[in-house]
Structures are given as C-alpha cells and as structure tokens.
Amino acid sequence: MSGVTIQTDARPLLSIVTGCYNEQDNVQPLYERIFAAVRPLEQRYRFELILIDNHSQDATVERISAICAQDARVKLIVNARNFGHVRSPFHALLQAQGVAVIGMASDLEDPPELIPRFIEEWEKGAAVVAGVYESASGTGLLGLARKAYYRIIAAVAEAQPIAAFTGFGLYDRRVVELLRKTGGPYPYVRGLVSEFGLPIKTIPFTKPKRQSGITKQNFLTLVDFSILGLTSMSRAPIRMATLLGAMLSFIGFLLALIYLVAKIIFWDRFPFGQAPLLIGIFLFGSVQIFIVGLIGEYIASLHQRAQNFPYVVELRRINFDSLSPPPDISAQG
Secondary structure, three states: OOOOOOOOOOOOEEEEEEEEOOOOOOHHHHHHHHHHHHHHHOOOOEEEEEEEEOOOOOOHHHHHHHHHHHOOOEEEEEEOOOOHHHHHHHHHHHHOOOOEEEEEEOOOOOOHHHHHHHHHHHHOOOOEEEEEEOOOOOOHHHHHHHHHHHHHHHHHOOOOOOOOEEEEEEEEHHHHHHHHHHOOOOOOHHHHHHHHOOOEEEEEEOOOOOOOOOOOOOHHHHHHHHHHHHHHHOOHHHHHHHHHHHHHHHHHHHHHHHHHHHHHHOOOOOOOOHHHHHHHHHHHHHHHHHHHHHHHHHHHHHHHHHHOOOOOOEEEEEOOOOOOOOOOOOOOO
16 A cells, blocks of 8 residues: 655744734724735745734634634634733733744734734844834823833833734744743733844834724723833832832931921920921831832732742634645635
C-alpha cells in the first residue's frame, strides 16, 4: 500500500487578536475590513483572527459564531464573566500561535487598514510596531490631563513609555513570550514593551469616529489605566511618598517642639490656639491617607500576584482545533 503524503502550508502564520464587549454591530465589518486589508499578503502569510468576548449582553457572540461557521480562520473565546479590559485581551494575546501578533480593538477606532504597514515595519526588523493616534492629546480638561500624565510617566518611568499608544500594534513572537513570562496578574502591556528594550517603530494615525455602539472607556477605566501605568513602570511614586512622609514627619516634630518651647517660656501669655491645631491635623491626616492609599496600590499588586488567579475563565471556544481551509471571500465587501 502506497504511503499517504500530507501537504502542509509552509506560509508563516500571523495572528490578529481583538477583544469584544457589546460590539454586535461592529464584528461583521471588522471581519470584512481585516481580511480585505491582509488579502494582498496572503500569498506570503496565513492569518488567524482571534476574538475574545468579555461576556457581552447583546448578540455579539451569536454574530461571531456565525462568522466562525463560515470561516475557520476566525476563532472565538467566550468568557464565563466580564474579566475586565486588561486581563481579557491579554489572555487572548497569549492564545495566538502566529510568528507575530497584532492586537487591536473591535470598535473600528483602530483601523484594520494599518495592518499591512505594521507587517512591513516588522519585516524590516521592528519587534514592536505601535500605532499612536495623533489626536491623543485632545482639547479641554481631559486633553490637559492626558498631556500632564504622559509628562509625569516620562519623568518617573525607568523605561520611556510610548505616548498615545493604546495597545494597537504588532508584537513579534519574542515579545509575546516575554509578556507570557513577565505579564503578572494585571499586565500593563504598553509599558512592558518599552521595558523590554527591543526595537520599536511607531506609526501615527488619525483615530476615526466610532460608527456604532458606545465607547467602553469611562472615567473609572481611564483612572485604572493611569494608576496601573504609574505603579507598573516606576517605583518613583512609592519613593516620593516615603520622602514626603519623612519630610512631613520632620516638619510636624519641629512645629511640635517650637510650640512646646514657646509654651514653656511664655506659659501665661501663649495659649494653644485651635486654628494651628486643626490645620495640622487636617494637613498631616490628608497626606497620610494619600500615602497609605499609594502603598496600598503596590500591596494590592503583590496580593494579586500571590493569588495566581487565571486571567479569564473560558466558557467555550470555537475553531481552535479546526483545520478547514478558508472560504473565498473575494466577493465580499
């Protein structure tokens, strides 16, 4: 009996990873635009699209499942609950098998048409190709706050961060494996890639307006990202808190000593007033609360690492074991 020859596709695999939460109207155009963008590269590369659903409350899972049934290159992970805007996409990133992984949002504010540019710069030797949006600073109070935050991070960080980088970009397999080893329980990817020191290329783009749905970013998530970035990229805040606490302790001791000496010398003419007493209590109390809260952020990070919880718990996954060939979508929009 003659042997059976199994032909394998020698083209390298590139992975595209995106997180979803209540994006039922965006997943179909996202799929179409991604594969339209990479179609000219399919002679040299194979592609997989991994979507991770963070427990959506609309028809997002059903619509992605329908796409998976038509195209085996599209893979779906469904989370058992909402695991947050950091852990869920990071888990999907670690499931990718490609020689490089492209991470992006599913709301189409990260334009898929930039993917060929990312691949081109990666082929030239960049380990990370970061899409940075030119309108990141914005105007008004939020824009000023962003500018101030980036300046603070740049001043205190041990490795210079990529300003206006939200994670939309390409990561070489070396970077993905380093993230796997050092990510921690609540990984700050945009800071870690700077920490690694591998070659980074930035590509500016204008962030388009959201076509449908509402943004999942609110004030609390922005604060969460800000604190995560500050505590992940530098030990300067905790050192500043220690220094500030020492300075205020010295000032408090000095003021107490001055009041004590003054009271002894001018016993009958130097009453203790309520004003300086209340000012001192509120001043030192507020500073102490701030310092304790800052220390708590670092302790919470250590506590999370010690618990060793998984990034997410999967409810199910689709197409991860499928070897079916991709369909012909050349006629699709």
